[in-house]
Amino acid sequence: MENPELPAPERGTDTGAGGGRGTSRRTLLRVVGVSPLGLAVAAAPGSALAATSPAARTRVAVHECVQKFGAFPTLPLSTIQDRDQMLCQLGIKLPNLGSWLDDPNRPPNLAGDPAARLWFDAFGHPVRRGALGGLWASYDDATSSGAIGYGTGDNPEVDGWGYTPIELLEMKNGRPVRTPDDWWNKRRPEIFKAVQEELYGTIPDRKLWPKITWELGAVSFGTADGVDYAERTVTGIIDTSRYPEVRNAPRIFGTLRIPRVAYDARTEVPVVVVFGGTARWSLLGPQGWGIFGFANAQLQPDSGGANMSSYIIGLINKGNWRKPGDWGALAAWSWGISRLIDFFDAPGEYVGADANRIGVQGHSRYGKATIVAAAYDPRIKAAYASSSGSLGARMNRRHWGQDLENDGDYANNAGESLEYHWMAGNYFKWMGPLVDDPENPGVGLAKNGTYKPRRLELMSVDGHSMVALAAPRVVYITGGNNNDSWADPRGMYLAGAHATEVYNLVGVDGLVVPQGTEFTSGPGEPIGGTPPFDEAFIDGYVGYRRQNAGHVDSPGWPAFVEMCKKVFERAPFPDATDVKAGKKVSSRKWKVEGLTGRARVSVVNGEYQTRGGWSSRPGVIENGQQIRVRHTSSRLDGAPVVTTLKIGDDTYTFTSITAEDRGHGHS
Known part of the structure; x- marks a missing residue:
């Protein structure tokens, strides 16, 4: 071509x-x-x-x-x-794109009601045009070949113009990223800054965060799927005194269910935060894990308009218009999950969730929110982004199905009305042709019949960047068959495949697809673009599965449970609170007993925490007070690490604290 x-x-x-x-x-x-x-x-x-x-x-x-x-x-x-x-x-004005019916860039052989502006191609894929840039949804690699350079192995993208590859292991000054320290201290901060500024928005300064008062509901007991459980609501009541006029007071709310045996013993268990309810207890409960059904809409609704100056976004912004770099709903939901982890981690009343072993799962738009949460908060150990599609764990430069320019529900896309609220306003900058053509202000076709380059060429991050930000933690990506083409299963596979080099750099395997695996394709896919249907590739810390089913998440759950075992049960692994630095792991909290009054506390080769922050300096502790310890040496190479804690005349030794042995010392 x-x-x-x-x-x-x-x-x-x-x-x-x-x-x-x-x-x-x-x-x-x-x-x-x-x-x-x-x-x-x-x-x-x-x-x-x-x-x-x-x-x-x-x-x-x-x-x-x-x-x-x-x-x-x-x-x-x-x-x-x-x-x-x-x-x-x-400073962006909508172009005059003319009639949908007469658009010369309209894909051929579409069927549907023009009045509804929702058409379908020969394979039943939904097709429409974005209002900001005129981009028609495409399901043809020969037309949308902007992703050249992002193919893998024997499955490269088709010939055509291509975007300049976004190199994950190359810093913005062009220097290579050669060591884990280069990644943690230089390249990762660059990518994370760009992700916030260009797409999802910046979390407000901590000084602006409202006070949160936590309440635990009454405990109820029951049995489901053969496992006895203890269940209660968790409510984070958010102080609105910063802006009492806020129309809708936000709160962090959900239902926590843990095994009854853990509740009775007052032990902490891994918990998966799920956007929705507790239906997946059937898979998590038998593992001895818990589930938290997150009611995210009570923090920030999944809608724009007046809600963008209300709830948590409006509260912190004092009811003003959002600025272009301000956070959208995806980042706001992520912030809510982070505050929930803070609560799980705080000393006080028994809750039952181990803050060092937290997973997050979401489907579709909540799959996008899941990968954002994992990128924004390094304490999240495992993320299951199901059919996350555009602006999730997927290469946006593919221009296949759901697109940044016509993102969201195909009947009400982000460019026109509904889903713009997910993102920072800055993401509008990446819509439209790279070079304006007065004779054809829309998508435009080059002489070879492919789409002209889009402004996405100027964007410095993509879906593989989001997956890489989660390294070395678990990211599990799934998609479906022809009925899930909108989410682009190949584009999601590519995001995991291209993030793998970062996982390898920091010491773990990324997406592992055995050599000789025969790739497959669905109806209308001209190239074999993904590993075969109904086979989970979960040997590494990036997983991928494409089910022979539509836009659903249930088929992928069993493999996600297996992936969670890598970080919930297997050792060694960095502590969730310090994955960003890749250097520290922490013990379980335990209560000091048997003291008469106060005692001196000190630590060697580590840090301890009581009521306040972490410290390596000598201090004092009182009888009945909770304490925990963490190492301050690298754990990625698996070498044993020893931290010594001294309380009064007693000495406690913590060796290679892991998810299974988190240091219980004597009292």
Whole structure:
């Protein structure tokens, strides 16, 4: 296939967070100023932002947005109004794409009701056009071949133009990442910063976090799937005094179920936080684990419009419009899970969840939230991202099915109304053609019939970046058959495959697909793009399974349980609270008894925690107080580590604290 004609890219040494072998990722948009919210603003053709100075352009941007939308959100407020206000902040105007029916880029052989703007191709795949960039949903590798360079083994992407690969093991200055320290201290922070700024939003400064008061509901007992359990609600009551006018008070809420035997013995067990209820108890309970059904909508609803200035986002933002870099719902849900782990980890009343052994699971949009949670909080040991699709554990540059430009439910995509609230407003910047073509403002077709390059070329992170941020913890990715093509099973496989080099660097296997595995394809897939159906590839710490079923998560659960055993039962493994540094593991909390008054406490080759933070300095402890210990040496190489704790005249030795032996010392 002939390569399309492309403009010569700018060259420079500042490659952005994406690396890319010296190819500049400086924006090709016409950046003309800085918004009142601190963001570079790209002028749309004919925009009043063509003022003569940055200060003047900023004033024009502020004036335009305030005149059109008001300085403060007022009710009623639709999702489209809220979205368009964000576009105004960014200086982005919707292009005039013309009629859907007459669009020359419309894929052939579509069927459906034009009035509904929901059409289907010959294989029943949903097809529609994105409002911001004119991109039609595609299920044809020959058309959407922007992912060249991201193929693997004997299954490369088809010929055609390709995006500049985002090299995970190349720093933004072009230098290679050679050691684990390079990853932890240099490259990972670059990627994490870009992920927040370019896609999901930045978690607010800790100083802005509201106080959370935790309440445990009454315990109820029962039996399900042959396992006796103890169950109660957990409620994080969020203080609204920062902004009492918030329309809807957020809370962190869910149901925790653990084995009755653990409750009676007051022991802590691994817990999987599930977006939804406790239906998967049938798989987790027999393992001796717990489940927490997370009611995420009570923290931040899964909808935009007026809700974006209410609940937790509105509370912290004091009811104002979101700024382009502010967090969206996915990051807000992640924050809620992190605060829940804080609660599990805090001394006090028995809860039963081991904060050092926490997993998270979600399906579809909650699969996206799952991979975001794992990327944002290194305490999460295992993540099951089921059919997460675009903006989840999937290569967005594939332009297959669900796309960043027409993301979300195909009847109400992110570009038009519904799902923009998942993300930071900045993600709108990556929609549309890389180079504007006045004669064809939409997606455009190059001379060889493939899509023209998109602004995604300028984005410095992709789905493999999200998986890599979770290394060396468990990430399990699943997709389905033709009825799940919207989520792009091949693109999800590629995200795991290309993150594997990071897992290998930090000391564990990533996605392991045995040599000689015969790849398969579903209806309408012109290349064999994934490992075979109904076979779980879970030998490493990145797992993949494609079920011969549709957009569901149940077939993948048994293999996820097996993967969790790697981190819930197997040793050695870094403590969840310190995976980012890859250096520390901690003991279980235990109570000091038998003291008369206070005693001196000290530690060698480690740190201890009582009521406050971690410390290596001598201190004091009282009878009945809880304490725990952690090593301060590398655990990734499996070498034994010894930490010595002294309380009064008694000495306690902790050797290679693991998930199974977390140090119980005598009292």
